[in-house]
Amino acid sequence: MIDLVNGSGSYVYDQNGTAYLDFMSGIAVSNLGHKNPKVMQALHEQSQKIWHSSNLYTNHLQESIAEKLTMGKNYLAFFCNSGTEANEAAIKLARKATGRPKIISFLQSFHGRTYGALSATGQPQLQQGFFPIVEGFDYVPYNQLEALKELLDENVAAVMLEVIQGEGGVIPAEKAWLQAVAKLCKANGSLLIIDEIQTGMGRTGNFYAFEAYQIEPDIITLAKALANGIPVGAMLGKKELAEAFGPGSHGTTFGGNNLAMKVAETVVSQINQPEFLADVKAKGAFLKAELAKLTGESEKVVEVRGEGLMLGVQLDSAETLQTVIQTLKQEKLLAIKAGGNVLRLLPPLTISQSELEKGVAIINQAILQ
Template sequence: MTLFPTYNRYDLSVSKADGTIVEDIDGKKYLDFATGIGVCNLGHRHPAVQQSVEEQLNNYWHVSNLYKQPIQEEVANLIVENSPGDYVFFCNSGAEANEAAIKLARKVTGKEKIITFRQSFHGRTFATMAATGQEKVQEGFGPMLESFAYATFNQINSVKDLMDERTAAVMLEVVQGEGGVFPAEESFMTQLAELCKANNVLLVIDEIQTGIGRTGKKFGFDHYGIEPDIFTIAKGLGNGLPVGAMIAKKEYVAAFGPGAHGSTFGGNPLAMAAAKAVLTTVFEENFLQTAVERSTYLAEQLEEKIKPITFVKEIRQKGLMVGIECTDKVTRLVPELLGKGVLVLNAGESVIRLLPPLTVSKDEIDQAIGYIKEVLQSQAVTL
């Protein structure tokens, strides 16, 4: 083994994948309710994405950002036309997108303090690791970058207590994914937006996991009737190809002029081809309506078949983003479910996280719920 052991890998060697199905090297098939940690929102090898990338492969792969690439403008226009943002910066990942957002917020305001939230997750670079409100992510790396302060999610007074004249921005996820699938409360988001506006503090929303249709709307903040000053996307944007983006209002464009920021591979044409197909597909009204119908069906099945199990403490859901909180640790249950043929994630020690593709069928939901019910019931029996 020549790879750094930075991942606790499960006993699965992937051979191929298509739609909601992943197949291992022995030919065993699995229902994928993890989608590469919320990446393959359209499922694996979606035809429109594959066709778009193949067409771009036959044109060119890379020329650098020193030259105009019309496909970048096309993708940026799709984002801007479907959001409150005005300008887009392309990069390669969610962490890079959040890094760009932090830099822009500090440069625009001339201030350095950024308020984030406990149990948040924003990435693993030094800036985004410091923004992340989880000690386990920060342990062992010495002093964190200064000027990050951590409020309590869904508690507006905790934000007020931290906000002062040095505050540049408040940065948050509208659903804390890695933190346990905790959706923001509507009253909290409304008050937070008003608080930021009243104090000339930028509102930065991390849509890395909630964006591109995951919650049943184009972006997670669409549920709350608010407009961020800056927001970030990645994961589902490329449906498996590495891409991220930071989007901001036009008032802030001058702060990111030539030389202020950059990325060698940001806006790579292959990633842009994937993103163009993804956005064209997901932002179509009928597609999102079908995704909402699937999330409603999933909610009904969870309510009927999973919630009554005594091992289950609470179920939290926003669209096709689900957290099943249990009364004990679930880390041992993820490989057990894998053995039965369904891929899921954990979010912390006691939460099973489901992130099925937005294209998931009712039959596939039924199959996955059946496996999950079987495993959780076996835990309830042993308690």
């Protein structure tokens, strides 16, 4: 068993002092790597002040990070503790704001494991043992329009989706399809909820993945990398939805606490810079191009897909995937699966070119052997 007890940059270290090249980032959490100096400084500074004050009082740190996340757009922010909580808030807001009961999400999606978020997740195998789940959810095929059109009626509060399905197999949305979904929602009076929990915070080379699609969601959910490992989540909703979330409608004890907000502000300030995001795109393009060569070199590799530093290598079977992941671990590189047979690669956005090249060499060896 590996017990990770330390980390630095793109490396993590187990209880025996063994170093592993981290191509997981805690499942897209440590986007700025481990022991990021500015993050550590922010955490230390706030730890010497107040950690928690409750949402009964004004919190200038919440206001500051909200401004950074909304980027001058027509959104307000609600802070919580995790991605599943952000999605629970989004589901509640959509139903209350529209007065409609139904939510449409997509097969192979993943939105969390609490009851509402699990009910929005289009993976029946994850729902087994927990029935009855929350009613009012329908699931349709991803990147297809016909089934969505059939279900989209005056009872649909929202359509909920990931721009790249992460747990489902690193499946990117087709641009024309996502733009069509946005138009259908608007015409039907349904809200569009974009789950950016895994794809946000620069992971795809854009601060938000949806920015590459020229759409404007009604609700955006965030978590994972927002505070680089300190638990925090956020829901951004258009200002006109605020009336539906008046006092007493929704709340959280720890959400928006001073410690998490100080760290999140520091994380966002580092990531949401043109030079930083351009660097992520360049490194992602390099990694994808190198991995794509495997499709012509091994029958085990079916496809390489994804954006930025969120990439998936689809292999020929679940058995091959397990063998590859174990081999990578033996060669001191950590990676994770997605779907049934996809090797998911999520290195820190701060990974160096030489570390990327080292990772490519290890992955090539593990797949080609």
